[in-house]
Amino acid sequence: AQTVTQSQPEMSVQEAETVTLSCTYDTSESDYYLFWYKQPPSRQMILVIRQEAYKQQNATENRFSVNFQKAAKSFSLKISDSQLGDAAMYFCAPFPIIQGAQKLVFGQGTRLTINP
Amino acid sequence: KAGVTQTPRYLIKTRGQQVTLSCSPISGHRSVSWYQQTPGQGLQFLFEYFSETQRNKGNFPGRFSGRQFSNSRSEMNVSTLELGDSALYLCASSSGAGVYNEQFFGPGTRLTVL
Numbered sequence: 001a002q003t004v005t006q007s008q009p010e011m012s013v014q015e016a017e018t019v020t021l022s023c024t025y026d027t028s029e030s031d032y033y034l035f036w037y038k039q040p041p042s043r044q045m046i047l048v049i050r051q052e053a054y055k056q057q058n059a060t061e062n063r064f065s066v067n068f069q070k071a072a073k074s075f076s077l078k079i080s081d082s083q084l085g086d087a088a089m090y091f092c093a094p095f096p097i098i099q100g101a102q103k104l105v106f107g108q109g110t111r112l113t114i115n116p
Numbered sequence: 117k118a119g120v121t122q123t124p125r126y127l128i129k130t131r132g133q134q135v136t137l138s139c140s141p142i143s144g145h146r147s148v149s150w151y152q153q154t155p156g157q158g159l160q161f162l163f164e165y166f167s168e169t170q171r172n173k174g175n176f177p178g179r180f181s182g183r184q185f186s187n188s189r190s191e192m193n194v195s196t197l198e199l200g201d202s203a204l205y206l207c208a209s210s211s212g213a214g215v216y217n218e219q220f221f222g223p224g225t226r227l228t229v230l
Contacts, residue, residue: 033216044119045206045221091159097216103149103172104208104219106159 002027006092006107013082014115020067021077021110023092031097034068034075035104040088048090051075079112087114118143120209120222128228134195137225139207141188147171147212148190149219150182153204162205165190166212194227202229 003026013019025034036048051059051068058066063083067076075094079086092107121140129135141148149172150162161174165184184190188209194201204224210217 044223045208047218050218095216103161103164103174104151104159105161106151108158 002094002096002105004092004094004105004107006090006110008110009108010111010113012113012115013079015082015084017082018078018080019082019112021079021090021092021112023075023077023107025073025075025092025094025107027073027094027096029096029098033095033097034066035093035095036064036066036075036077037091037093037106038086038088039091039109040085043088045091049077082114084114084116087112120207120220122205122207122222122225124225125223126226126228128230129197130230131197131199133197134193135197135227137192137194137205137207137227139190139192139209139222141190141207141209142220145209145211145220146188147210147217148184148188149208149210150190150192151206151208152176153206153224154200154202159206162192197229199229201227203227 005024032053034051038048039045049061049064063080065078089109091109093104123138147166149164153159164172168184179195182192206224208219208221210219
């Protein structure tokens with residue numbers, strides 16, 4: 001079984017500043033991916049960034065980057081130069097690499113508010 | 117390509133009724149997964165269908181069922197509705213063919229049970 005903990009139910013940041021959302025997880029699988037998804041208000045969930053657990057290098061997608069600490073089972077998301085459009089619920093989700101297992105286990109989410 | 121579509125977008129039912137939700141995946145995608153999102157329980161996996169077969173199942177009672185058609189469209193059915201079934205139901209599609217395939221989510225169906 002997998003568990004995912006996002007310890008920050010809500011966070012806020014000033015526009016143009018940097019914010020870090022935390023996530024810890026527990027999985028018995030040795031190979032897995034880790035995802036951050038974004039769910040804007042009344043809009044569809046979209047994938048923000050993906051990290052392969054076997055890679056030591058942290059993933060980066062434009063203003064979004066992760067800090068992946070495999071031993072600590074920690075996977076935080078850093079958003080640089082925050083923009084108003086970044087306001088959303090953010091969900092962390094590990095994804096075990098098992099053939100045929102298309103199942104995401106989500107954390108409880110962090111609601112991010114961007115202050116202009 | 118058109119995205120994942122879900123119908124209806126909003127639904128109001130009363131306790132004891134049953135409901136059917138529909139999901140049309142992205143063209144070419146063969147896997148459809150369903151998730152329930154509530155403020156208390158968060159996002160929980162219901163089940164996944166691939167090529168008309170249920171491939172994965174979450175921990176939900178038998179009142180929750182689904183199916184997938186030959187064109188990959190999927191339906192989810194909830195019988196004998198309870199107040200606690202009020203939720204946003206999301207479906208996600210992926211190609212489903214490999215070990216990892218990015219899931220693309222639909223806008224969801226918001227079900228309210230009175």
